[in-house]
Amino acid sequence: MKLQVAIDRVSLDAALALAKQLDPIVDIIEFGTSLVKDYGLITLREHPLHLTHAKLLLDLKTNDEGAYEFKQGFTTEADILTAMAASAKATLQQVYDVTQQAGKELLIDLLEVDHARIQSLLEFDQAIFGLHHAKDTGTGFDAVATTAQFHQDFPQVQRIAVAGGIDLAQAQALAAQGIAETVIVGGKISGASDPVAAAKAFMEAIK
Amino acid sequence: MKLQVAIDRVSLDAALALAKQLDPIVDIIEFGTSLVKDYGLITLREHPLHLTHAKLLLDLKTNDEGAYEFKQGFTTEADILTAMAASAKATLQQVYDVTQQAGKELLIDLLEVDHARIQSLLEFDQAIFGLHHAKDTGTGFDAVATTAQFHQDFPQVQRIAVAGGIDLAQAQALAAQGIAETVIVGGKISGASDPVAAAKAFMEAIK
Structure with missing residues (x-):
């Protein structure tokens, strides 16, 4: 299983510095929506990360x-x-097509959608399906049970990422479960007093 | 009825120049999602518009x-x-509360949601409910009929804005209908060869 670390709600300088520290350790570095909307894609393009590993x-x-x-x-x-x-389905078709043409990857965020909507998206079989529990609900969720249920409902989905307040024990359990391709961790790493040590602990836990 | 003009997918300089030209004419100037995601809120804050009317x-x-x-x-x-x-409902509660505390306004974009979801949002009675036909579908929609149906389904909603490829004839018909508070026009004004003349024609049409 891969580890994705989300960096959010910090200054761009802090985000860039943290990303460079985490690059050799983790599999995927996420710059969250707050960084996109605060700084914009043009500024992000002007401050390349030159990641070597993630x-x-x-x-x-x-x-x-x-x-x-x-x-x-x-x-x-x-x-x-x-x-x-x-x-709209047409929007997802467009982003899927642009992604395929670019040889890149698409994560479809399943925030607040129902079974029927997911069913309608299964044709996008190269996409990563992101199981996502909204931060704003203020409640936890059982990532392992949610992943198991999703896999039972949609066994044809090959690529699954799971996000939502996931801690070390949940990450370890997701790795043992063997369904999700990626676990997404936010504050438990990027908000830790020592993010590098926290990232290493998560990598160890999902080995 | 008010006229909102959406400016999208242009450079920030072009957007700022157009906004200043349209300020004395239209009621609301919209900087679209593309401007937010391309340039970011920090850059937008650093380039204030100092609108005098809109x-x-x-x-x-x-x-x-x-x-x-x-x-x-x-x-x-x-x-x-x-x-x-x-x-998530919790997200909408947060944005509604922040907006009320700031003495500002919230538009809830009804893109791709069903009747039950709208029903669950009626408590946000100070919000503007935005009837929105996705651009990516590539199809037109009947703005007048959609607005009439929405008003019949949800007569308690006081503030309605309508968007989606609206032309001069549709804007005029919406004004005559008398339900919508705001009509949102994009390319038909901001993409016109003379956006100021186009904006004036729309203002005349909805008088």
């Missing part, structure tokens, strides 16, 4: 104008961009 | 982290910010 995901959360946003997003160093499953 | 709407399209995004958004000159109706 991939870069920009959490664009596209809702509309899919082709435009994804073409702009892929002018940065991003390897992976995100779009909302709740968007 | 209000400024930033099409943030918030999906999560509602309080953070709206607090950041209101550090700009924005009078109105947008959030997606498809978000």
Whole structure:
């Protein structure tokens, strides 16, 4: 299983410094939606990370104008961009097509969508399906049980990422479960007093 | 009825210049999601518009982290910010509360949501409900019929804005209908060879 670390709600300088520290350790570095909306894609493009090991995901959360946003997003160093499953099907088709043409990756964020909507997206079989518990609900969720249920409901989905307040024990359990391709961790690493040590602990836990 | 003009997918310099030209004419100037994601809120804050007549709407399209995004958004000159109706209810509660505390306005974008979801949002009675036909679908929609149906389904909603490829004839018909508070026009004004003349023609049509 891969470890994705989300960096959010910090200054760009802090985000760049942390990303460089985490690059040799983790699999994917996510620059969260707050960094995209606070600084913009043009500024991100002007401050390249030159990652040597990790991939870069920009959490664009596209809702509309899919082709435009994804073409702009892929002018940065991003390897992976995100779009909302709740968007129009035409938007998801556009972002899927732009991603395939660019030889990059798409994560479809399943925030707040129902079974029928997910069913309608299964044709996007190269996409990563992101199980996502909204931070704003203020409640935890059982990542392992949610992943098991999703796999039972949609066994044809090959690529699954899981996000939502995941701690070390949950990450370890997800790795043991063997369904998810990627676990996404935010504050438990990027907000730790020693993010490098925290990232190493997570990598050890999911080995 | 008010006229909102959306400016999108242009350089910031072009957007600022057009906004200043349109300020004395139209009621609301929208900086679209592309401007937010390309340039970022910090850059927008550093390039104030100092509008003298029109209000400024930033099409943030918030999906999560509602309080953070709206607090950041209101550090700009924005009078109105947008959030997606498809978000978690907790996110919409956060953006509604931040907006009320700031004495500003919230537009809830109804893109791709169903009747039950809208029903669950009626308590946000100070919000503007944005009827929105996704650009990416590539199809037109009947703005007048859609507005009439929405008003029949949800007569308690006081504030309605309508967007989606609206032309002069549709704007005129919406004004005559007398339901919508605001008509949102994009390319038919901001993409016109003479945007000022186009804006004046729309203002005349909805008088």
